[in-house]
Amino acid sequence: MPLIRLEDIRKTYYRGEIDVPVLRGVSLSIDRGEMVALMGASGSGKTTLMNILGCLDRPTSGQYWLDGEEMSGLSMDERAGVRNRKIGFVFQNFNLLARTSALENVLMPLSYSHEPLSDRQAHERATRLLAAVGLGDRMDHQPSQLSGGQQQRVAIARSLIHDPPLLLADEPTGNLDSHTSVETLRMFQCLNAEQGITIILVTHDAGVASYAQRSIRMRDGLIEDGADDHRVTDGVAAAGRHAGGGENR
Amino acid sequence: MRVYRILRTAVRALRRNIMRSTLTTLGIVIGCASVIAMIEIGQGSATAVRKSIESMGSNNLLIQSGTAASGGVSFGSGTILTLTPGDGEAILAECPAVDALAPLVRVRPQLVYGNRNWVPPYIYGTVPEYLDVREWNLAEGDVFSDRDVRNGSKVCVVGQTIVRELFDGQSPLGKEIRIKSVPFRVVGVLTRKGASMTGLDQDDLVLAPWTTIKYRVAGTSAQTAVQTATVAGDPSQRINTLSQLYPGSMTGLYPVPSAAQLANTPQPVRFANVDQLLARVVTEDQIPVAMRQITELLRERHRIRSGEPDDFNIRDMTEMARTMSSTTKLMSWLLLIVACISLVVGGVGIMNIMLVSVTERTREIGLRMAVGARARDILRQFLVEAIVLCLLGGIMGIVLGRLGSMVVTSLLKWPTETSIPAVVAAFLVSASVGIAFGYYPAWKASRLDPIEALRYE
Numbered sequence: 001m002p003l004i005r006l007e008d009i010r011k012t013y014y015r016g017e018i019d020v021p022v023l024r025g026v027s028l029s030i031d032r033g034e035m036v037a038l039m040g041a042s043g044s045g046k047t048t049l050m051n052i053l054g055c056l057d058r059p060t061s062g063q064y065w066l067d068g069e070e071m072s073g074l075s076m077d078e079r080a081g082v083r084n085r086k087i088g089f090v091f092q093n094f095n096l097l098a099r100t101s102a103l104e105n106v107l108m109p110l111s112y113s114h115e116p117l118s119d120r121q122a123h124e125r126a127t128r129l130l131a132a133v134g135l136g137d138r139m140d141h142q143p144s145q146l147s148g149g150q151q152q153r154v155a156i157a158r159s160l161i162h163d164p165p166l167l168l169a170d171e172p173t174g175n176l177d178s179h180t181s182v183e184t185l186r187m188f189q190c191l192n193a194e195q196g197i198t199i200i201l202v203t204h205d206a207g208v209a210s211y212a213q214r215s216i217r218m219r220d221g222l223i224e225d226g227a228d229d230h231r232v233t234d235g236v237a238a239a240g241r242h243a244g245g246g247e248n249r
Numbered sequence: 250m251r252v253y254r255i256l257r258t259a260v261r262a263l264r265r266n267i268m269r270s271t272l273t274t275l276g277i278v279i280g281c282a283s284v285i286a287m288i289e290i291g292q293g294s295a296t297a298v299r300k301s302i303e304s305m306g307s308n309n310l311l312i313q314s315g316t317a318a319s320g321g322v323s324f325g326s327g328t329i330l331t332l333t334p335g336d337g338e339a340i341l342a343e344c345p346a347v348d349a350l351a352p353l354v355r356v357r358p359q360l361v362y363g364n365r366n367w368v369p370p371y372i373y374g375t376v377p378e379y380l381d382v383r384e385w386n387l388a389e390g391d392v393f394s395d396r397d398v399r400n401g402s403k404v405c406v407v408g409q410t411i412v413r414e415l416f417d418g419q420s421p422l423g424k425e426i427r428i429k430s431v432p433f434r435v436v437g438v439l440t441r442k443g444a445s446m447t448g449l450d451q452d453d454l455v456l457a458p459w460t461t462i463k464y465r466v467a468g469t470s471a472q473t474a475v476q477t478a479t480v481a482g483d484p485s486q487r488i489n490t491l492s493q494l495y496p497g498s499m500t501g502l503y504p505v506p507s508a509a510q511l512a513n514t515p516q517p518v519r520f521a522n523v524d525q526l527l528a529r530v531v532t533e534d535q536i537p538v539a540m541r542q543i544t545e546l547l548r549e550r551h552r553i554r555s556g557e558p559d560d561f562n563i564r565d566m567t568e569m570a571r572t573m574s575s576t577t578k579l580m581s582w583l584l585l586i587v588a589c590i591s592l593v594v595g596g597v598g599i600m601n602i603m604l605v606s607v608t609e610r611t612r613e614i615g616l617r618m619a620v621g622a623r624a625r626d627i628l629r630q631f632l633v634e635a636i637v638l639c640l641l642g643g644i645m646g647i648v649l650g651r652l653g654s655m656v657v658t659s660l661l662k663w664p665t666e667t668s669i670p671a672v673v674a675a676f677l678v679s680a681s682v683g684i685a686f687g688y689y690p691a692w693k694a695s696r697l698d699p700i701e702a703l704r705y706e
Contacts, residue, residue: 056619056700077623084621091703095616099265109620111258116251158620 001068002029003165003198004053009062009072011048022048023059024221032165035192035199036226037209040218047170049218050202054087054168055079067165084112088159088197092171094151096143102154103139106130109161129157133187149180156187160197167191167199173208185211259633269602274642276598277682281646281675282653284588288671289654291584293664295577299533302576304384305445307566308533310347312340312526312543315560330522331560334459336550337526343546346539348531351379352523354459356467358429362415369411372428372455374462375527380439382529390422390437393458401460406437408454426455431465433457459523533574536565595642596682603635603690614694615702628695635687636680643679647672 011023022045030036040046051057052064055071058079064071067086074082083089096105106126110117117125130139133153135146143151152172159167169188173181185201189211192199201212209215216226263270314331334352341350354374360367373379377392393404405426412421421435433455442451457466530539540563551560607614614627622630654665 051700054619056703077625080618080621080623080626083619089619091616095612095619095703097265097613097616100261104261108617111254112617112621112623112626116254 001032002065003032003034003067004028004030005065006053007063009049009052009059009064011045011052011057012060022221023052025062026218026221026223026227028216028223028227030198030200032198033192033196034214035189035212036201037212037215038200038202038218039204039206039209039215040224041204044218045221046202046204046218050168050170050200053200054089055082080112081114084109084114085162086164086166088156088162088164088167090152090155090159090167090169090172092174094143094148094155094175096151096154096158098144099142101140101142102130102135102146102157103127105143105154106158106161109158113162126157126161129160130154133157147180148176149183152176152180152184153187156184156191160191165198167197168202169199170202171204172201173203173205181208255629255633256637258630259637262630262634263637266606269606270638273599273602274638274645276595277592277639277642277679278595278646278649280591280595280682281643281679282649283591284675284678285647285650285668285671286653286657287584287588288668289650289665290657290663291580292666292668292671293654293658295580296666297664298576298580300384302572303533304442305566306383307572308530308536309382309566310528310530310536310539310543311564312336312528312547313562313564314522314524315558315562330524331551332523332526333521334523336547337523339550340526340528340543340546344528344539344542346530346535346542347528349378349381349529351375351382351527352459353379353525353527354463354467355524356429356462358466360411360415360455361427362421362424365415367411367414369408369453369455370449372457372462372466374457374459374466374523376459379456379527382527384529385442386440388438388440389420390435392437392456398458398460400458401464402458403431403433403461403465404436405433405455405457406439407435407456408439408452409441410450410453411455412438428455428457429466431461433461460521463521463523540565592678592682595679596686599635599639599682600686600690603631603687604693607631607690607694610694611697611702611705614697615699615705618697618699619703624695627697628691631691631694632684632687635691636683639679639683639687640676643676646679647675650675 006026006028009023009026010021013020013022026045026049038046038050048057052059053066055066055074056079058074059072062072066082069082071079071082096102097108100108103123103126106129107122110122116122127136127139130136133156135150135153135157138146138150141150143154146154152175167188172188173184176184185208188199188201191197199212201208203209214226217224312332332352337350337352340347352375355371356374357368357371360369360372376398377395380386380392387406388409390406392406393402396402397404405428407415407421407426412418415421415426416424421438424435425432426435427433439452439454439456445451528539528543530536543563544559547561548559553560617627617630618624651667657663658665
């Protein structure tokens with residue numbers, strides 16, 4: 001059973017009188033343990049798709065199964081619970097709490113979990129995760145005392161605190177230099193290979209996408225390529241080729 | 250456990266921006282401090298004002314003997330002697346609303362000192378407690394003692410007007426004045442009290458033991474001709490041994506009743522009567538209670554059947570009491586309004602900074618929502634932050650306000666009064682200000698869309 005399955009997801013924004021369709025029927029499936037790159041130019045709808053995948057937003061129509069559960073009908077609070085338990089987020093601008101130690105940053109999501117760990121357990125887990133991302137000696141440092149790469153590693157440790165099956169990384173290397181970008185991406189590969197975490201990298205950079213096993217390309221609210229690893233969704237791919245002339249970036 | 254975690258998160262968030270938190274709290278600190286200081290100073294001055302009004306006699310009750318009537322002609326209040334010092338002692342013992350009492354015997358004779366003479370409106374025969382009842386102090390010397398009262402010593406205390414008129418402003422201590430040719434040694438001088446509410450010079454006064462005045466000066470008692478008529482046959486006058494030593498100079502207008510007549514109309518035997526009893530009530534609002542208690546007690550002691558009129562009457566200083574209560578009421582209202590304004594200003598400060606804080610922390614809110622915070626978690630977090638700020642501010646304000654009022658007391662010598670209700674109120678009000686003014690920013694934070702909040706620059 002795939003970890004993620006989307007059926008004809010549509011999202012339309014209503015801006016006054018005009019309807020703006022952003023996703024126009026996206027279907028895809030991602031298996032457990034895959035590392036996928038979600039690519040597309042700005043305006044292609046990849047951010048909207050990522051928000052829906054991350055349960056931050058809900059589709060106008062269509063169905064989304066995450067880990068066997070239907071997501072599109074959940075209330076805001078229920079989606080918050082899903083985000084807490086099942087999804088880890090890594091952002092382009094790290095989004096760490098300022099003037100707060102790396103350890104506290106990693107511990108932060110635990111305060112919203114339904115089955116809170118004891119302080120000692122939580123502390124142990126956060127320490128282990130920080131050590132795993134190579135920051136075992138910098139747990140007391142605040143974000144301003146850490147380099148960009150180190151900050152992103154704190155963010156990765158934070159996203160893993162709940163052992164989520166899915167990790168969503170939104171342009172994780174966008175604010176990093178090429179050297180630390182490679183380090184970070186290697187770390188994602190490592191997490192994917194060793195712990196079997198499903199990772200979705202949202203990027204517009206083909207270089208970044210090349211670290212993934214599969215690329216999903218988006219264009220004008222539709223998936224152009226790579227919706228399903230095993231079978232080519234002919235109609236969608238053909239439509240994309242037809243509309244965009246099949247150019248690759 | 251959960252409460253502890255929520256509090257910890259709030260305290261951490263506040264510590265992250267310690268400067269802003271401190272400045273935010275400052276509004277509440279100052280608000281609370283001013284409330285506490287103002288209430289303490291205000292209560293102190295209210296008490297001082299009450300004290301000074303009370304010294305004018307606003308909490309005094311005057312109990313007078315009843316009315317004599319003969320052949321349908323009433324002679325006015327105080328014309329029949331029904332009150333005894335025993336009544337006074339009983340009132341003091343059995344009426345909890347009365348905390349001091351002095352019997353009064355009034356005479357109005359001429360005073361002579363050297364070649365000067367003077368007639369004050371009244372010379373009061375009383376007990377040393379009179380000064381407590383009137384809340385009057387001595388400028389010089391000492392008051393006569395209870396022993397002087399028992400012995401009927403010829404000592405007296407004089408008011409400022411007497412000093413001016415008889416002694417030409419010189420200290421009268423140890424001098425002897427003659428009251429109706431009885432020599433009295435002056436042992437004390439009263440402080441100046443000025444005119445009473447009715448315009449009477451209160452300093453034109455001589456105080457002496459009531460026994461001395463009654464038996465040596467008045468002979469029997471301050472009696473008018475009419476009174477003499479009604480009490481001429483009073484057996485108390487004959488049984489009283491002192492009245493033989495110092496016989497009354499007045500002769501009865503009416504024939505002395507025979508033994509048979511006396512047996513037919515028995516009169517209670519009283520060895521001593523006083524003209525009036527002056528009682529001090531604990532506080533103004535107890536005056537009606539005190540009047541009821543005294544009436545009940547005296548009716549019982551005087552064996553007055555229900556339905557029959559009282560043989561005494563009680564007067565209070567209603568007008569003064571009313572002035573008094575309206576003054577203090579006005580004062581407390583004024584303080585309350587000022588206190589409310591300063592707390593609201595503090596609250597608006599909190600709300601302002603919390604709103605800024607919500608805007609500034611939009612990204613943090615987005616992040617917290619992304620990792621699983623529900624809207625109500627965010628609402629609670631910001632609300633708890635506001636409440637923690639306000640409570641800390643409240644505590645600091647209470648401490649500061651106490652210090653402030655202490656400083657005021659020690660430097661300016663203003664009277665202040667510690668007020669536990671004010672402390673409790675300031676604490677509760679600062680907490681509710683936290684809730685009231687923290688709610689809107691917290692609600693605003695909780696309504697943020699996580700997607701937009703995360704992208705907020």
